[in-house]
Amino acid sequence: MSGSAPILNMRDVQFQWPGRSSFSLNVPAFRLEEGETVLLLGESGSGKSTLLSLICGTLKPASGIIDVSGTDMAALSGAGRDRLRAEQIGVIFQQFNLLPFATVSDNILLPLCYAPNRSARAKKPLAEATSLCRSLGLSDDLLGQRASALSVGQQQRVAVARALIGQPPLMIADEPTSSLDASSQNAFLDVMFGQLGEIGASLLMVSHDPRLGKRFDRVVELSDIAKFESHAA
Amino acid sequence: MIVRLAIASLLARALTVSMTILAIALSVALFLGVEKVRTGAKMSFADTISGTDLIVGARSGSVQLLLYSVFRIGNATNNVTWESYQEIARRSEVEWIVPISLGDSHRQFRVMGTTKAFFEHYKYRQNRDLEPAEGALMTDLFDAVIGSDVAKALGYSVGDPIVVAHGLASFTEHKDQPFRVSGILKKTGTPVDRTVIVSMEAIEAIHVDWKSGAKAPGQATPVEAIRQMDLTPKSVTAVLVGVKSPLQTFALQRGINEYPQEPLLAILPGVALQELWGIVGIAETALVAVSAMVVVTALVGMMATIFSSLNERRREMAIFRAMGARPSNILGMLVLEAMLTAAVGAVLGLCFLYLGLATAQPILDNAFGLWLPIEPPNWREIGVILAVVVAGAIVSLVPAYRAYRLSLADGMMVKS
Structure with a gap:
């Protein structure tokens, strides 16, 4: 991995839902450089979930290359893709991000269970989780609480801490702000970008809200990079 | 940590899980109780006469x-x-x-x-x-x-x-x-x-x-x-x-x-006793078989509970998947949960047995002259408990495999 290598590089990716010839997604070329932040704009139903699942390796393309940190996700087995995701990608969802029954600290440390290298990078996982929480504006006494006891805004910050623990080079966020009000949205993005800058990770965030665009290095319309075909039968 | 999460997940569903545990505990207590009465009766019969040729x-x-x-x-x-x-x-x-x-x-x-x-x-x-x-x-x-x-x-x-x-x-x-x-x-x-x-x-x-x-x-x-x-x-x-x-x-x-x-x-008293056991042996075996079936029923009940919980747990499984868990990790987690449930149920069943023994001991002694000793669990009983845990794991494989398939299909996203 040289400094100029992209953190995500998709080429000629073709995906078809198994057994449904009417639905396909093609990504001719899409790159994300190291440390780059990109906002991907797309309405729901435009294939963004499929695109994210391809990048994260829970779906496998029919052909093409999905390079994540120098490893072709598309060439790996199911278990290999799960491992690559665990090691290299931090994921934040729209909502229902956390395990409600688990403590905040267990939620944050969860990805390390499946990623030995990332776990080794974290050195002292609990200390790192604590400092991440502090810089995200979460007080220490929240760490031992159950995730379900937190407010939505707090939960999303915990989700950021979880995505960033062990310093993965790529962070994927799927509408993380859609369940927050405008002021919480800004506060959330402030702390998220602050932490991203510290770690130097790349961010690919999906949203339908173009107003967020000014914070990102690049804004991309999903329809520009991906051809999504859905013929009603 | 995975064990801790499994326990936390079980605690979050405390009501249904405790019902399952109770069912397993009662069935195990019944099974061990039948065993206890059976061996106790045999022993007390065999102990009745000794030294007579x-x-x-x-x-x-x-x-x-x-x-x-x-x-x-x-x-x-x-x-x-x-x-x-x-x-x-x-x-x-x-x-x-x-x-x-x-x-x-x-x-x-x-x-x-x-x-x-x-x-x-x-x-x-x-x-x-x-x-x-x-x-x-x-x-x-x-x-x-x-x-x-x-x-x-x-x-x-x-x-x-x-x-x-x-x-x-x-x-x-x-x-x-x-x-x-x-x-x-x-x-x-x-x-x-x-x-x-x-x-x-x-x-x-x-x-x-x-x-x-x-x-x-x-x-x-x-x-x-x-x-x-x-x-x-x-x-x-x-x-x-x-x-x-x-x-x-x-x-x-x-x-x-x-x-x-x-x-x-x-x-010869010993030979005649053997003959006697040969006669009551069939009833004895039937009794053991019936109580074993009760244990199986309780475990099948647990299987049904896991099945019915799968749908509401799809988001939870999606989160695990997003964090890098493989579908096989999901399967393993469900089996682990089932084993924990079965283990708690079996140990609780043993506690029920001792509780039952403590209450029934004088009554049985008075009514039937049957003295059931209260002793620490023997290897056979520990074996029964282990068997229940293993059986719980085997039974849970069925819903766990369905969870495996679901999480493979769902990936990180749950649609619905």
């Missing part, structure tokens, strides 16, 4: 002879004549010999006539002797030694008079010859506890005025006159024999079985 009676079935002579269950069809008894006693292989005379009762308890030798040679539970807890063994003709259950049930103490009834469950009493309680035996956990023991001569004495099963009218021989009479028994119900060398047991048994003057039967 042969039991001799009139020719009938070996199980029947064992039942009436040792367990006081059922009746003898015939007696052994006193002449035959003496003939056996004179044989060179015989080290000791104890006659038993049954047929009379006191209230709900049976009366047994025997000799002093009975107290010397009758052993129970690995060679333990019968010992009086109060008073002494019979010295007078009309002395009786009673078992501890007799004393407890009828509230007797040493010196109390008792009247023996003719036959079993009979209203004809031997009123003319009241006995006196000379001693009360220590509790043995054997049928001796429920027996009134008198001398062979006493049995003869109370039947002095009786002819062919009925009291001869107008006759009432005074007690003093009876004491002067020759009270040598005319017959005995059964005979306990000890041989000098174990090697001679079979020779003596054959000798008695082929005794030409009278049809006799000599049995």
Whole structure:
């Protein structure tokens, strides 16, 4: 991995839902450089979930290359893709991000269970989780609480801490702000970008809200990079 | 940490999980309880007689002879004549010999006539002797030694008079010859506890005025006159024999079985017990099978609970997947949860068993003379608990495999 290598590089990716010839997604070329932040704009139903699942390796393309940190996700087995995701990608969802029954600290440390290298990078996982929480504006006494006891805004910050623990080079966020009000949205993005800058990770965030665009290095319309075909039968 | 998460996840569903645990616990308690009663009954039967090499009676079935002579269950069809008894006693292989005379009762308890030798040679539970807890063994003709259950049930103490009834469950009493309680035996956990023991001569004495099963009218021989009479028994119900060398047991048994003057039967108590177990074995197996099926039912219930929880847990599984968990990790987690549930259920079942034992022990002892010892779990019970945990894991594989398929299809996103 040289400094100029992209953190995500998709080429000629073709995906078809198994057994449904009417639905396909093609990504001719899409790159994300190291440390780059990109906002991907797309309405729901435009294939963004499929695109994210391809990048994260829970779906496998029919052909093409999905390079994540120098490893072709598309060439790996199911278990290999799960491992690559665990090691290299931090994921934040729209909502229902956390395990409600688990403590905040267990939620944050969860990805390390499946990623030995990332776990080794974290050195002292609990200390790192604590400092991440502090810089995200979460007080220490929240760490031992159950995730379900937190407010939505707090939960999303915990989700950021979880995505960033062990310093993965790529962070994927799927509408993380859609369940927050405008002021919480800004506060959330402030702390998220602050932490991203510290770690130097790349961010690919999906949203339908173009107003967020000014914070990102690049804004991309999903329809520009991906051809999504859905013929009603 | 995965274990901690599994426990937290179970706690979050505390109500349904605790119901499942309760079902498993009750079924395991039932299973272990049945086992306990089964082995306890077997042990208590096997402990009833020890040190006796042969039991001799009139020719009938070996199980029947064992039942009436040792367990006081059922009746003898015939007696052994006193002449035959003496003939056996004179044989060179015989080290000791104890006659038993049954047929009379006191209230709900049976009366047994025997000799002093009975107290010397009758052993129970690995060679333990019968010992009086109060008073002494019979010295007078009309002395009786009673078992501890007799004393407890009828509230007797040493010196109390008792009247023996003719036959079993009979209203004809031997009123003319009241006995006196000379001693009360220590509790043995054997049928001796429920027996009134008198001398062979006493049995003869109370039947002095009786002819062919009925009291001869107008006759009432005074007690003093009876004491002067020759009270040598005319017959005995059964005979306990000890041989000098174990090697001679079979020779003596054959000798008695082929005794030409009278049809006799000599049995080895251990062999007859085995025969008895052979008979009750089927019922025993059925009982174990039924209680095992109850455990299986509880585990199937757990399987159903896991199945029904899968849909609401799809988001949880998606989160695990997003964090890098493989579908096989999801499968493993569900199996782990099931094993934890089964383990808690099984251990709780063991606790229920001890609780049940503590309450039922005196009741069972009183009602059936069955003493179930409260001991730390044996290997068999630990094996049962482990088997339940393993069975729980196997049963949970079915819903876990469905979760595997679901999480493979869902990936990180749950649509719906």
